[in-house]
Amino acid sequence: MASPSEVASKETEKAETESNTSRAPTSINMELERRAVRKLDFTILPVMAMFYFLSFLDRSNIGNARVAGLEKGLHLADKQYQIAVTVTYVPYIAAELPANLLLRKIGPRLLMPSLLTIWGIMVTLQGLVSSYGGLVTVRAFLGLAEGPMFPGIVLYLSGFYTRKELSIRIALFFSSASLSGAFSGLLAAAIQKMDGIGGRAGWAWIFILEGLFTILMGITGFFLVPSTPRDSKFLSAEEKDAIMARLERDRPSIQPSDEFSMKEVLRSLRSPHVVVVFVLFFMTGATLYGLALFLPSIVNQLGFSPDRTQLLSVGPFAAAFFFTLITAYWSDHFRSRGVASAFVGIIAVAGWALYLGAPNKHVAYGALYLMVPGVYAMAPVLSAWMANNSEPYYRRATSVALGFIATNSGGILSTWRFPTKEGPKFTKTTIMNLVFSCLLVVGPLGNAYYLSRKNKAKKHPGYREQMLAKYSDSKSPDGGVDAWMDLGDRHPDFVYAL
Template sequence: MSAEDFNNDGSTSLHGKIDQIDQTLVDIDPDEERKAVRKLDYTILPIMTMFYLLSFLDRANIGNARVAGLQTELKLTDTQYQIAVTTTFVPYILAELPSNLLLRRIGPNILMPTILIIWGLITSLQGTVTNYHGLVVARAFLGLVEGPMFPGIVLYLSGFYTRKELSLRIALFFSAASLSGAFSGLLAAAIINMDGIGGKPGWAWIFILEGIFTSVIGIIAIFIVPGTPRKSKFLTDRQKDIIVRRLVLDRPTTSPLDTFSFYQVLSSLKSPHVLIVFVALFMNGTTLYGLAFFLPSIVNQLGFSATRTQLISVGPFALAFVVTIASAYLSDRYQRRAFTAVVVSVIAVIGFSLFLGTNKHHLAYGSLFLSVSGVYATPPILSAWMANNSEPHYRRATSVALGFVATNCGGILSTWSFPKKEGPRYRRATIMDLTFECCIIVLSLLNVVVLSWATERKQNHRNELLAPYVDEKTPDGGDRAWAELGDQHPDFRYAT
């Protein structure tokens, strides 16, 4: 969402534009509003969900390819395999913040489909590599192109939905991560039967076919992804007005004065609540990517055959899909980000504790249902929490990007935490994951304390904060106060 959505008549006052919109919606029916939001759900969320499913699938399918023989055929040592996976994350992380800051200028309707097409081609080319060096180069380019997608989707959705709706919508597209974990196992089990066709091994066909499908979806997306609510081809003019009205009332920081500045970037970097969630997302990223990349190997080392491993790896991810949606719904329904994050983290703690403490392979496998569910349900809640409490646009763009920088830094750590020689229990990695989940619980509670303190402080210093912006025409500080203070404005309410 950009200022132009509210100022199509060239006016300079955002709030004047709101009044104009509101005059046409005085008698709006709540059912009409729900229908407008549902139409967004039906036309925006499926596309974003597909984007992220393909992103996670094309990044994590190397775990399935490893079980299917990639490491053996390319004669990779454990260290070389870990370097190849790690290489994905470095350019991935470097691309996240710049791309989020450029998203509004380039347009999400252009940027996201384009990178989808390019990374699909790169994924397919992974199926042609014949040695370690080729794999590393392919993974580096894949990370560079995929990096903008996840933070870009979160920022994009925050321009279509109100803050109290965001967690569920993030969960709906992020659930594609757990869904891709389930789907990739089934898909890999089928694709490896193509072993030998065209002189290619089964693991190569996993990359080739999944990459082609990704590029095709990217081409289709060019024609159906709207840049802003105003540009949706599926909403009526009245529904567009309804969506805009809801957004501007929810985010008064949206203003023609909201332009890029390094001050907004630095404000995000200095916000305690952003830094706390940053650390929590780093820890969650470590556990999440560890499970995403190594769960097939863990299950395989528990004594199951390669084909059965691909199939039974589906179960934990399928349950994670359900838990992710349910927890995000409750987070939005009751507006309790911290409480929900704590609950799902406790589920993960129980799962890792069982895995660490049992000597029975079937119980160890069963514990993965809890750990995967708890770990995968956490990012939508924390990501929505980060987006909810950072305003205006460029501060929010920075905070969202930082959250995913943290997550993917955790991904780098995870790739070095599961050497084959420590399997199938991976005691050190499991202890680390268990510790991190406990820390996420503590950090979530700490963030509530920090946000409550910040809210009280803003109220106590209200006149002092607004003084530089108050004059005869704008006794409340007006657009300028909202644009510059953002979430530090006395009237901004932090989500807890």
């Protein structure tokens, strides 16, 4: 089986065989472009994958700490634990849109490592708290620092890769979330054995050690993250030119000539395809974060011991890692976001249905191998879809941020859907997630149909004449850069990804 980097490289060549504008030059050095993109794959993606790995690990390891004795150690009631988890998402959501709009101005090279370092400090402090109030306070600051990372990475990568090859790249870093779920169980199983060392409980050491590693990676990140392809230390001048040329062929509005305007924010909010994917993200977030935060508790309540629970939590997340990569590759290969999302939704439907009707704990545990992959593989495809269909930059920044605001709003809902007294089946929540998964089959297909109709409308001569009329002074048949910057994804030559 080909490695992820080889898969990504093959997709790069395939992606360049088709351009969505008429501005492509007659001669393209494909070998130079492949070499340049391969360098990006090996220098940018691993860093982003590590950043998101730590983001998901540091946010969800509270579930492992709970199994390791967090509630007992801090004398928390079930409701207090849920509040501590919920409070993370409020500042998390509030930070996403402003941070995305500021990403270009501050620069990814400065903003991303700074956020990573700050939240590493917050995670470490979680291991030092001694009260419910202290835990809630630290979790709130953790959410504020972590919120910008996921939408920021998606927006960041959309400035390095073409639209048609973005899904597999997002999957390559997002799949680290699946790995974080797997490693979190393994790490927690080992770290909790430090119980009593230094006068700290095992659950506290989970936070302290993982937080210190995050701080170290944050400091290292200042030397590894370029703000743009032209800032890369690993590309030659010729390779930088090749990367920028292919990005401009893919979408002329990639050039940073636009300024921030509330008009672009409002245009994103008024785009039907953005609103549809927003709703899909909400349902994805409700199911995804529920499993990320409560899967150890679910397994534990099925009747497995705490030590075995930490280890049994690994398998479903490991399966999700591979399924996420396969789905994203399929999505890019067939230029399909809607059908790929619907297929993933069917897997999730099967998992939740099986869990609901499981006659024993072994079948219920087996259902997790459908539920977790079926939920996790949805996010990269939807993320690429949102980034693919919004232009220019600030409209895209808004749309991507809105997607993750919806995801984390779903995360807030999930924190209240797994009360201990309703375990291990959590019947009401399982039914809710089953309904959401069914809608995640229907919704993407409906959105793909709508975008298909929009693409057909753009081919009508009357549409082109009407949209480009005010740019008739331009010598370019597509209205020039001004038309692309003003119209963005409404431009007649912009083809929506289906």
